[in-house]
Structure formats: C-alpha cells, structure tokens
Amino acid sequence: MKPVKKLLIIQASNAMLGGALGAVVPLLMKSKGISTEQIGLIASLNPAIFQSSRILMASISDMIGRVPFLGLSGVLSALALMVYHVATSRKEFATGILLDSLRNSSLWAVNRPFVLEHTKEARSSLAGVIGTTMIFSSLGSLLAGIISTRLSLDTTLLFFLPLSAAVILTSLTMKEIMGKRRVSLRAILSGLNPLRKDKEFQKLIAGYVLAGFAVGTGLSYVMPLYYSSKGLSASQVGVAMSIQSMTSGMLTYFITTRLGSRMFLSLAGVIYFSSFLLLGLSPTPPLILPIFAGIASSIFNGTNETLLSIFPEKGSYGADVALLMLGLHSGNTIAQAIAGFIVVRAGFLPVFLISASAYFSFTVIAYLLARKHMKS
Numbered sequence: 001m002k003p004v005k006k007l008l009i010i011q012a013s014n015a016m017l018g019g020a021l022g023a024v025v026p027l028l029m030k031s032k033g034i035s036t037e038q039i040g041l042i043a044s045l046n047p048a049i050f051q052s053s054r055i056l057m058a059s060i061s062d063m064i065g066r067v068p069f070l071g072l073s074g075v076l077s078a079l080a081l082m083v084y085h086v087a088t089s090r091k092e093f094a095t096g097i098l099l100d101s102l103r104n105s106s107l108w109a110v111n112r113p114f115v116l117e118h119t120k121e122a123r124s125s126l127a128g129v130i131g132t133t134m135i136f137s138s139l140g141s142l143l144a145g146i147i148s149t150r151l152s153l154d155t156t157l158l159f160f161l162p163l164s165a166a167v168i169l170t171s172l173t174m175k176e177i178m179g180k181r182r183v184s185l186r187a188i189l190s191g192l193n194p195l196r197k198d199k200e201f202q203k204l205i206a207g208y209v210l211a212g213f214a215v216g217t218g219l220s221y222v223m224p225l226y227y228s229s230k231g232l233s234a235s236q237v238g239v240a241m242s243i244q245s246m247t248s249g250m251l252t253y254f255i256t257t258r259l260g261s262r263m264f265l266s267l268a269g270v271i272y273f274s275s276f277l278l279l280g281l282s283p284t285p286p287l288i289l290p291i292f293a294g295i296a297s298s299i300f301n302g303t304n305e306t307l308l309s310i311f312p313e314k315g316s317y318g319a320d321v322a323l324l325m326l327g328l329h330s331g332n333t334i335a336q337a338i339a340g341f342i343v344v345r346a347g348f349l350p351v352f353l354i355s356a357s358a359y360f361s362f363t364v365i366a367y368l369l370a371r372k373h374m375k376s
Contacts (some may be wrong), residue, residue: 003118003177004125005113009086010070011129012136013163014107017077019140020160023241025084025093026221027234028153032088036225040340042090044333045097046104047212051322051329052104058113059192065176066110066117074167076103081161085282092105099144108325112308113317117177123309127256135173136251138242141223145238153234160275194323199370201311201323207365208327210358211300215328216335217342218276218355219297223290227346230286240290247294252301261306261374269363272299276356280349300359304328307366310373331358 027037037256057069082097083266087093112126119125140160255264258347275296280288312320335355340349 015136016140019137020144027109044337047332049101057109058318071171076165131253138245142242210362211332214359244290248297251298
C-alpha cells in the first residue's frame with residue numbers, strides 16, 4: 001500500500017473519532033451542569049495546547065521523521081476517550097481536552113509534511129487529505145448521534161476506541177523516506193524562528209490570526225450548541241454535524257480541483273461571509289442549516305490548503321506549516337474563550353457576523369500575499 005494511502009487510513013480514523021468528540025463532548029459537558037461560558041473557557045484550552053505542542057512536534061519531526069508522531073496520535077486518542085468517559089467536573093473535562101489536543105497536534109504536526117514529501121501534486125493531495133478528514137468526521141458525528149439514541153453520551157465514546165487501535169497498527173507498517181538528523185535545541189529553535197522567514201511569510205502568520213478568530217467564533221463548539229438551540233436532540237445534533245462535515249469534505253476537494261488558486265482565493269471571502277449570513281438569518285429547517293456551515297468550512301479548508309501548498313519550503317515543511325498555524329491557533333484560542341460569553345449575552349448571530357468579517361479580511365490579505373506565486 002502506498003504511503004499516502006496509509007496516511008489516509010490514520011487520517012480517516014482520527015477524523016471519525018474527532019467528529020464523534022466534536023458532537024458529543026459539548027453536550028456531555030452541558031449534561032454535567034457546566035455552563036456555556038465555562039464550556040467556552042474549557043474549549044479554548046484546545047487550540048492553545050494544540051498549537052504550543054504541535055509547533056514543537058513539527059520541528060522535531062523535521063529531524064526524526066513523521067511516523068512516530070502518527071502512532072502517538074493513536075495512543076493519545078485512546079487515553080482521551082477514556083478520560084471523557086469518566087469525566088464529571090471541569091478539571092476532568094479539561095484533562096480530556098489536554099489529551100485530545102495532544103492527539104490532534106501529533107497528527108497535524110506531520111500529516112501535511114508527510115504528504116508534501118510523498119507527492120508532487122501538493123494542492124490537490126492536501127485537499128484530498130482535508131476532504132477525507134471532513135467526510136469521515138461527518139461519519140463519526142453521525143455514528144455518535146445514532147449510538148447516543150440508545151446509550152448515554154459518555155458510553156457512546158467508548159465505541160470509538162477501535163479507531164485508536166487502527167491508527168497505532170497502521171503506523172507500525174509505515175516507513176520514512178526523509179533522512180534523520182540529530183535533534184538539538186538550537187536546531188529546533190532555529191526552525192521555529194519566524195524572523196528567519198521572509199516578510200511575506202511573516203505577514204501571512206499575522207494574517208492567520210484573523211482566520212483563527214473566524215474559526216474559533218464560528219466553526220467550533222458553537223455549532224453543536226447552535227443546532228441544539230434550534231430544538232435538535234443530541235442524536236439530531238450528531239446528524240447535523242455529520243451533514244456539515246460531509247458537505248465540507250465533498251466541496252473542499254471539488255472546489256480546489258476545479259478552481260485555480262487565484263480564482264478560488266478571490267472568491268473565498270465573499271462565499272464564506274454569505275454562508276454565515278445565511279446560517280444566522282435563514283428561516284430554513286434546522287437540518288438544512290449545517291449545509292451553510294459546511295460551505296463555509298470548505299472555503300476555509302480550501303484557502304488553507306492552497307496557501308500551504310505555496311509557502312512552506314522543502315526541508316522545513318513541518319516547521320513552516322506549524323509557524324503558519326501558530327497565527328491560526330492564536331486567534332482560535334482567543335475566539336473560543338470569548339464566543340461563549342457573546343452567545344449568552346447577544347445570541348449566535350453576532351458571533352457568526354464576527355466570524356464572517358474576520359475571515360473576509362483574512363482572504364484579502366492572503367490573496368495579496370500569494371498572488372505573485374499563483375499561476376492561475
């Protein structure tokens with residue numbers, strides 16, 4: 001089996017698990033008496049832990065290889081599921097967030113660099129990874145919703161433990177193609193120093209803060225709570241999240257392979273803004289709303305993978321991707337911390353408008369920085 005296909009197995013397994021967690025954990029916390037504001041503060045730990053650990057893992061992976069971190073994601077996913085299963089307090093859920101964030105960071109620190117090292121069609125291959133992620137995430141949400149109709153939310157999570165085993169076993173069959181280098185603190189810090197990058201790269205890192213703010217206020221724990229506020233049950237929220245992810249996954253690959261980079265980036269902000277406007281204002285039935293969120297998510301994914309196919313340099317794929325994502329997850333952390341408070345005091349529409357405006361601004365910056373690198 002080709003290396004990228006093995007990676008897709010790991011990606012799909014993690015995505016199903018992530019989809020289940022995304023649909024179940026916010027509702028599980030709510031069922032344990034944790035308020036929306038507190039859920040937001042706990043959830044805001046995710047991007048902070050994710051990025052701080054990811055950037056370190058990414059730099060180290062440039063020296064020792066990607067595969068060990070893929071296997072680590074399987075171990076951490078099993079631990080996270082078990083902690084969430086028994087969690088009843090804010091501290092216990094925060095521990096689950098810690099483990100889940102480390103699971104995510106160990107995967108995302110290396111998956112894109114792994115693809116870039118094993119394929120020449122960077123943009124379409126990266127979009128394929130994201131498309132796979134979103135589709136299997138939707139299946140995870142859907143499956144979690146179905147299981148939760150018959151079992152409790154905490155017990156539902158245990159059904160996803162076999163996915164952790166699949167990740168570990170698959171990683172054991174994978175081999176590196178990159179040469180290994182000696183790990184040193186100096187080399188790690190050098191690779192992670194944004195001042196060593198050109199001005200365009202530095203500006204893009206700063207621009208990604210806006211993208212992170214958009215994702216943190218819109219495409220986050222806010223969505224299952226929004227669907228729940230529309231009268232959907234826990235199982236129906238799972239279905240809604242599944243529709244959202246499936247829409248995103250299918251559109252991500254379609255639009256990035258049908259539209260050139262220049263055309264896509266010129267339209268991305270407008271489409272994202274319109275999608276969130278419809279999400280907040282449309283009188284359509286609740287299970288239609290996830291389609292709008294899925295469209296917005298596909299635009300985010302397409303923009304992200306387009307930029308990541310342009311700016312990272314060979315030999316430092318891991319560190320370069322991590323540096324760009326530093327801006328993203330910095331904005332995401334801030335946004336998730338405040339989104340819950342905004343929802344409680346002003347409702348969901350202001351949150352969606354903030355997300356739409358932030359992302360529109362980001363796409364303008366991204367287009368201006370990337371235009372000279374794009375052929376079409």
